[in-house]
Amino acid sequence: QVQLQESGPGLVKPSQTLSLTCNVSGGSITSGGYFWTWIRQPPGKGLEWVGYIHFTGITYYNPSLKSRLNILLDMSENQFSLKLSSVTAADTGVYYCARDASGRVDPWGQGTLVTVSP
Amino acid sequence: DIQMTQSPSSLSASVGDRVTITCRASQGIRNNLAWLQQKPGRAPKSLIYAASTLHSGVPSRISGSGSGTDFTLTITNLQPEDFATYYCQQYDLYPLTFGGGTKVEIK
Numbered sequence: 621q622v623q624l625q626e627s628g629p630g631l632v633k634p635s636q637t638l639s640l641t642c643n644v645s646g647g648s649i650t651s652g653g654y655f656w657t658w659i660r661q662p663p664g665k666g667l668e669w670v671g672y673i674h675f676t677g678i679t680y681y682n683p684s685l686k687s688r689l690n691i692l693l694d695m696s697e698n699q700f701s702l703k704l705s706s707v708t709a710a711d712t713g714v715y716y717c718a719r720d721a722s723g724r725v726d727p728w729g730q731g732t733l734v735t736v737s738p
Numbered sequence: 739d740i741q742m743t744q745s746p747s748s749l750s751a752s753v754g755d756r757v758t759i760t761c762r763a764s765q766g767i768r769n770n771l772a773w774l775q776q777k778p779g780r781a782p783k784s785l786i787y788a789a790s791t792l793h794s795g796v797p798s799r800i801s802g803s804g805s806g807t808d809f810t811l812t813i814t815n816l817q818p819e820d821f822a823t824y825y826c827q828q829y830d831l832y833p834l835t836f837g838g839g840t841k842v843e844i845k
Binding site: 659666669680682683716720722723724725726727728729730731 | 770772780781787825828829832835836837
């Protein structure tokens, strides 16, 4: 059974880069047909899809974040990561990693709260 | 982007009640719709995909219907563990988009 776990700093200063890693266990990140995905949720608000990466290296980013976003894959560690540059308070929230099978998102990681603050 | 509009944004109900949540897409999405349940402090959990197919382990008192632009999530015989926030999510086109959520509270 595939499980995902996010990790990374809980506090990032404005204008810096937010970096998170998602460790995948119970299955290989190179399994075909899956997109490895980031989704975020500002405090008390709804869900926003951030972007995905396929093991072939294909990425697709939310157009609203595209200029600041990079999602990378580390097959040797069975992990993928998110880097979001030039962060502001609007980037504060819980960041979830998840597996996407043609748009069906399951399972999800437990989420990690990232606060952007001086 | 495809906009997903859920209603109501919140509702109060009692154990044993039947509740219905609606979700409307800004354009046709065929049956490429999922329903998610989220409890406070927890990650969302997938309930339904393809508008009406239950994920493994989801109780049969939960059901989904619809196609095109209009969809419904129905919970019959509401149980204490059903009090949560529910989101619809379209996956017909990227970027994936979500409804604003419906919070089901105890009356």
